[in-house]
Structures are given as C-alpha cells and as structure tokens.
Amino acid sequence: MKRAVVLLSGGLDSATVAAIARADGYEIVALTVIYGQRHHTEIEAAKRVAAQQGIGLHRFVTVDLGAIGGSALTADIDVPKDRKESEMADIPVTYVPARNTVMLAIALGFAEVAEAEAIYVGVNAVDYSGYPDCRPEYLEAFQALAQLATKAGVEGGTMRVAAPLIHLRKDEIIARGQALGVDYSITHSCYDPDSEGRACGRCDSCSIRLAAFARLGIPDPAPYQ
8 A cells, every 4th residue: 555644733723634645545653743832732633633544654853943932832922812713814923943843754764764755744724823934935936945855856756745735714524524534622722722631712723613513513622611
C-alpha cells in the first residue's frame, strides 16, 4: 500500500486530513511536532485521534520554538479573545514564526525515511487567523522545495505536499470529516485551554470552530469551559 505522512496536531483540521488521506488509499504514518507550545492538551488529542483512526505508527518530534518566542502559543503573551471576524484578517500574536516551515521540513525528512510519497497537512486559507504559512502560494513554494531537496525528487519521483482543506470553509471541513467518520469530540482546537483541557470558547480558533458547527446546525461535541 502507498504511504503518506500526516501532520497530526490533534485539531479538527488535522483529524479530517488523516481521514481524507486514508480515503485516498494511503497507509498513514502520523507525525506530531511538540514545538514548545504552552499546553500539551493538543498532544493528548493527537494521541486520541491516532488511536481512533487506527494509525499504527505515530512519531513525536520535539523542536523548542519557545526558545525564540514571539507567539502567544509559546511565550508569556495573552491570547486574544472575543475578536470579531473582521479583526482576524491581520496576523495575530498566536502566529508562531516559522512553525509550518519547521513542521513540514521534519515531515519531509520523515517521509523519506518512511518511504512515503506524500505529506498531508491541514492548512486552510479560508477560515484561518491570517497566518502567512497557510496560503496556497506558501504550499506551492514548499512543494517546489520538496522536489529539489529530496532523494525521490532528484531521482525523478515526486514528494507530494497535499493540503486538501486549503480552499474549504470550516463548516465544509466538518461536513467532509463527518462523512468519513471523524470523531470531533476527541479533537482540540483551542489556543488557551484550562487545566482540565477544556476549550475557552473565546479565542480565534474556538470562535471559528463554534461558528462552523453553528452554520451546520449541530453542537460542537468538544468540551468547553
């Protein structure tokens, strides 16, 4: 069976991407990057998603982006709350400098070692908080890099970077995942959970997620404060 690396954060998008990769006929090997985030709730969620979807190989790699700081997700900076949708167009303090580039680079190395032909990532350019590394042109640039930087690419093969959610609204992502049997009750998307791992319901990520479930007319099954 052909194999794909899935970047698995434990969030709604990555859980959906894992299900899509399986539906595309791939054997999944999951990669979770512990990048110095202030909470590990999403790491536990990634473990739950991998177990629920029957992923056999789940690798964890630690890279301390907290050492360089600059983000509310890795440093002692307040997470923005209760922002209107119109305010989310600017790049917020929850942006982690170089995070997607670092994660994709690690995934690229893992894909070579695991003899995978594709990397699946859950980036989205519609319902997102203005992150520069979630845009289609960024993914296209990394795809070009992958061809130049890998043994497979040099030898005439292809290392494909797949972002099947890139042009979907969050409600469309949820609907796609439901059709594929994704259990969203075990996922975690919040930037600022409490000590019990419950979502705040007020950060940008929670607001986008809750609005998407509301558009579908169904409750978000994840635990909230």
